[in-house]
Amino acid sequence: MPQIRRLPETLVNRIAAGEVVERPASALKELVENAIDARAGRIAVTIVDGGLTSIEVTDDGCGMTPGEMALAMERHATSKMPNEAIEEVDTLGFRGEALPSIGSVARLTLESRPRVAAQGWKRIIDHGEITGEGPAALPPGTRVRVENLFAKVPARRKFLRTARSEYAACQDVVKRLAMARPDIAFSFRHGDRQIFSVQAGDGIEARVAQIVARELSDNGVSIDLERGNMRLTGIAGLPTFNRGIADHQYLFVNGRPVKDRLLTGAVRGAYADMLARDRHAVLALFLHVPLAEVDVNVHPAKTEVRFRDAQGVRGFIVSGLRQALATGDKRSAQAPDAAAMGRWQTEPVRQEPAAAMRSIFGGRDWSGHGGAVGARLSEDRLAWDGRSDLIDAPQGKAEVSGEIPDEAASYPLGIARGQVAKTYIVAEASDGLILVDQHAAHERIVLERLRSAGAGEKVAASQALLMPEVVELDEPACDRLEEQIGSFADLGLVMERFGPAAMLVRAVPGVLKKSDPGKLLQDLADDLATHGASLLLGEKIEYVLATMACHGSVRAGRVLNVAEMNALLREMESTPRSGQCNHGRPTWVKLSMDDVEKLFGRH
Structure with missing residues (x-):
């Protein structure tokens, strides 16, 4: 009969990493959330090869002492739960699994310095083994570098996608967290290329428009509604400002980015009669509910939540979205199509007047420069002989519209x-x-x-x-x-x-x-x-x-x-x-x- 035995710590961490660290974007998410929970005012993210080669997150948060750094590398050690009331957790992280899980499947360099310390400290863990530690020179805050993810776990490494796909996933993670916290400055680099940089102090709408699409500010409606102890804020794109896939729907619960089927279904229901079935809305919604009314401890990745009153939340979102869209219901995505506008402006440029114009002006120098003619003249070379059959009959219809009423100025x-x-x-x-x-x-x-x-x-x-x-x-x-x-x-x-x-x-x-x-x-x-x-x-x-x-x-x-x-x-x-x-x-x-x-x- 097989014996029951206690698994070694390194193997336990590697098993946990299978749930927490699925791909580079998963590790990046945990590190940025830690920086946010450390009350950082500025977070800088740099990845190389989509995170497959390295991920680096630097913040100016509270920092850690050498003893706290050693404790942070142990499983289920966290500063985010002062008591055992897990239903009252208001931080993004709380499980105490991220750093040891990442350190068990990658080379992890952790550097940190509290504001009161004269210098920082560095600790290096290579696939679960401590390979070095000592003093480090850095400003107050924390810097975490993850290199060669899954290098010694080939069974996991081979399931990773291309660097381009992993980069897209990492970018999505940083975008969502940057939208969730407009009070924090974020910068994101891929190799030597700056992807985006946003400053602290932006409003939610401005931050979302900067990150998602600048056109959203002109083609969206603001949302700020309350019902009982629930509040819904954000920006929702007009139905005419849509996409073919639902990759531009950003949903947040108490500041936490989530991918929840209840919320996704509510968005679909709110836009049901305003979008074709193969089109999807563009929006960012921030739902705030009492901590006791939502369970965030559903999955180690913390992207799923469970509501105590699911139908009440869904109804609030559907009615709130519809109410907000009603304030902009007479608007549509108004920007004229760029290609269509371009065709208005691509008339051929002539350096001499057309035959019809020469017959009218008698070939005189009507530009005033000794025979030079206007460079923007573009009449066709038609022999003008007064024949009306050269002109196509108009398709449209125009008729006298009568006197314009005094109140016409108020007609949108x-x-x-x-x-x-x-x-x-x-x-x-x-x-x-x-x-x-x-x-x-x-x-x-x-x-x-x-x-x-x-x-x-x-x-x-x-x-x-x-x-x-x-x-x-x-x-x-x-x-x-x-x-x-x-x-x-x-x-x-x-x-x-x-x-x-x-x-x-x-x-x-x-x-x-x-x-x-x-x-x-x-x-x-x-x-x-x-x-x-x-x-x-x-x-x-x-x-x-x-x-x-x-x-x-x-x-x-x-x-x-x-x-x-x-x-x-x-x-x-x-x-x-x-x-x-x-x-x-x-x-x-x-x-x-x-x-x-x-x-x-x-x-």
């Missing part, structure tokens, strides 16, 4: 001036030119009308099945569905538990009466498993409403008169989320007068 979308290609409304605002996609705009208006009229409730009305259908699923799937029976009933899906591994479906939403109940329940169970709360059924009903709105709206190709155009513009100004259609595309774009004048060289 301006006054209609005409229609182009029977699809786009041209409007003049006080500060620019506006183009409106009439079908997309009216589609959003009709959808909001259907909602306000309770169309969602009518669409979700139950259609009872002639014969209740038994759907067999595995027991965990049935458990998840059973917990949501009440919310599904509100959407028209009536079911009940039918034994350990089956559900009995009595009614389905009227608009989904032709769907297969078995497949529907399987999809809903999968949705619950993935996101923690089902969004799928609501999305199906929203899709029906969106389809109804699409078919009931003004089509592209319909000629509108000026009165109809202005009526559409005024209704857009009073309709929620009118800046984007039901698929996340903009309903209008704006060209400022400055841009118009630049097109003609007036600036």
Whole structure:
């Protein structure tokens, strides 16, 4: 019979490292979190070859004495838990596993100096063995260098990705932690190249825009909402400012970067009717809840959390996001497409006037410089003989718009001036030119009308099945569905538990009466498993409403008169989320007068 024995400390640390240190980014995350917990005001990160060769983190925090450094290299030794109340931990780290775990699978050089000390101290651990220590010259703070990660653990080393992939993961880690703490200055270098550097004292919105995308400040809405003891802050991109993958969604709980399926599902639910299914929002959300209401001790990596009131948190985020987006609902990502703007400005440059201009000016020196002519003239060389058939008939439509009302200056979308290609409304605002996609705009208006009229409730009305259908699923799937029976009933899906591994479906939403109940329940169970709360059924009903709105709206190709155009513009100004259609595309774009004048060289 095999004997039970105590594992050696080095092997215990290596096993722990398998959970804590998955890749260079994991080690980097632990080191930067330690620097933040040490109350640093400035943190500098340098990596080489994506962290595969070396990782260095330098901070100006409180520092450690030689005795504290030796203790820090022991497992489960930490300064972050003054008592045993783990539910009250407010630091990023608390398990006391990071440094010994990293030191067991890499060469770790730890240098530190408290502010009151005359000099620092250095300690070197090479794959679990102490190879040197002694005095070190450095300013107050701590410097940690990790080299040759997994060099003596080939089974782990071969699973690491390329240096480019590891660099991307490290950059994401530093970005998230830098966003979480705008009160700390961060710098990040990859080899000899400075990736980014941000100063302390930035507001959350400014810090996020600096790190994520500078365009986000112009294409996002600020969030600062409270409900009970919960608070939600941050910045959410407009639905029209989106991406093809969800890599620009940054979520934080009590200042801790997390990747939580509940929060991800809440974001998806908030944007459900404003984005196409293959597009993803750009945002950074900071959720603050009482420490006792969230469990951060779910996984050694500390990227997962568990909420005491998960549904309350999800509802707060969904309603908070929707409320915030409603403040910017008439906006869309307004910057004109750069390529489209470029085509306005690439007319051929001629050094002599066109034939038509020569016939008008009689070949005289109209530039005033002895025969030299304007360098920006770009007329085509057409023989002008007064024939109107050389000019194509315009596609658009313009008509007298009547007197401009006194209150026109207060109209954000301006006054209609005409229609182009029977699809786009041209409007003049006080500060620019506006183009409106009439079908997309009216589609959003009709959808909001259907909602306000309770169309969602009518669409979700139950259609009872002639014969209740038994759907067999595995027991965990049935458990998840059973917990949501009440919310599904509100959407028209009536079911009940039918034994350990089956559900009995009595009614389905009227608009989904032709769907297969078995497949529907399987999809809903999968949705619950993935996101923690089902969004799928609501999305199906929203899709029906969106389809109804699409078919009931003004089509592209319909000629509108000026009165109809202005009526559409005024209704857009009073309709929620009118800046984007039901698929996340903009309903209008704006060209400022400055841009118009630049097109003609007036600036």
